[in-house]
């Protein structure tokens with residue numbers, strides 16, 4: 081696909097007879113011969129807390145810096161009527177108390193109110209808060225009203241004009257720390273309100289852990305996730321959930337690495353950490369990006385379970401991100417890191433009375449999560465990785481021989497690091513090697529044959545992070561445009577044709593906040609009210625929802641794979657449970673193409689359904705304004721005996737579903 085000019089949207093004509101004009105490509109699918117089993121994990125999702133994906137994103141907490149624990153502990157909070165350089169006789173002022181002994185743990189906020197008619201404390205949310213008319217929001221907060229000077233705490237949604245769009249109050253009747261809850265009902269829909277807190281009474285009151293969630297979270301959980309975003313994930317029917325990253329696993333420094341043990345157990349005991357993407361890119365500063373770990377490892381496992389996806393946690397291996405400091409833990413000091421991996425397996429799979437199984441049990445999940453996979457290192461490279469990986473591998477396999485270990489081939493799919501890493505990992509009998517590809521759309525089209533000649537019989541492949549970049553990797557100008565999505569579709573036919581080798585695949589990154597992102601492109605965009613799937617999302621969904629369980633050969637009549645000749649790409653699978661075959665076709669050319677497909681050795685039901693994803697221009701994108709610009713449309717086509725004739729429009733991806741008799 082070289083031309084970038086526009087094309088009118090041509091209806092795809094699905095016809096029963098051979099078209100009289102144009103070049104025809106004849107394809108055949110052998111239904112009786114299964115080449116390989118397609119793993120249920122073939123299409124999954126990769127979640128990393130980047131772009132406000134967790135805090136400010138799928139984690140439905142609406143208060144930013146709820147525990148006053150950010151490096152700047154008042155970040156996210158405003159006192160419009162207070163002055164740091166005065167006694168605030170007409171209002172009041174808050175101070176942050178750093179306490180290691182107080183029951184509220186760490187920081188809390190001490191509000192001294194001089195005049196309750198003038199003092200206001202505001203939380204700005206994650207670039208505002210989105211509220212929906214008539215929806216309920218559950219507020220909880222801790223107060224310590226030592227002298228009972230404050231009679232009421234009032235909480236309001238307020239829009240940019242100061243109008244109140246919902247309110248509630250609590251009566252802080254206890255002198256010591258106590259948690260109170262109340263419900264706000266939104267009177268309007270608004271994407272950017274703030275939460276205003278006022279007080280009745282003059283004096284001092286301590287506040288902590290001020291939290292606000294929609295009542296309607298995914299599955300109604302109190303410490304829950306955003307329903308709309310999780311629904312988009314569920315609709316993908318992901319075979320696995322890789323979490324929590326990405327570079328976030330490694331940290332910019334070892335001190336800032338992701339430590340799963342600090343993310344489980346009681347919510348308020350989880351230790352906040354700066355998000356490494358807070359400071360990564362000068363072009364998208366996000367100084368207010370932290371990890372509260374309200375979405376921690378328990379919640380990730382729970383999400384995987386909800387989605388019917390295999391959990392795939394990735395753990396650091398004693399190496400900080402090699403794009404940053406690359407700090408290394410000496411081999412002699414690696415034991416605690418290895419122990420973290422062993423303990424995680426116990427947390428996920430151990431009996432409810434085992435030390436870490438007990439933690440899981442205390443969080444409400446006595447049954448094991450049946451974790452089968454673990455990733456050691458994210459995008460590590462060099463001998464430093466190999467020697468550390470080998471230590472993890474030995475320890476894990478000794479204790480848990482059935483756990484499948486995912487290893488890393490580094491950040492690039494070719495070159496020195498890649499060659500070295502994969503050859504060393506193979507010597508260590510690595511089971512599944514994670515490969516990452518961020519490259520041009522053209523690279524994706526050209527690499528549809530990447531795995532056709534890969535060696536078999538050794539490690540399997542996890543295409544763990546990939547996305548076509550319309551400008552270049554990490555450019556803030558990258559778009560989720562149709563050219564990228566279509567090129568990924570072409571590439572994925574190559575992954576699918578090699579499903580005997582490629583057993584897991586996932587696009588990256590998964591989520592991005594409209595106002596809080598650092599990286600683009602991303603699979604799903606959201607703001608505080610809405611979320612939509614990109615064209616790339618719909619490509620993923622079409623493949624994933626039609627993954628099948630047996631790989632079929634689809635070839636030209638002279639026996640060649642369909643991987644770029646005439647800008648056509650194809651793969652085919654069978655679902656033996658539903659008795660269907662799915663043929664995936666991608667036309668990356670600027671021309672309509674005529675196809676004839678023979679289904680060998682099989683009578684067809686008489687009709688077939690085409691799910692067609694296409695757009696007028698390669699630069700087209702879905703957006704908040706037009707979230708359904710590029711979505712699949714359905715069309716019926718007839719099959720005569722075992723034969724289909726059809727035309728496929730320029731720049732089109734389609735899945736044909738054919739029922740078998």
Ligand code: AHR
Nearest residue numbers: 326327328458459588589
């Ligand atoms: O997906 C964004 C980043 O890209 C991931 O954190 C990392 O693994 C890769 O370099």
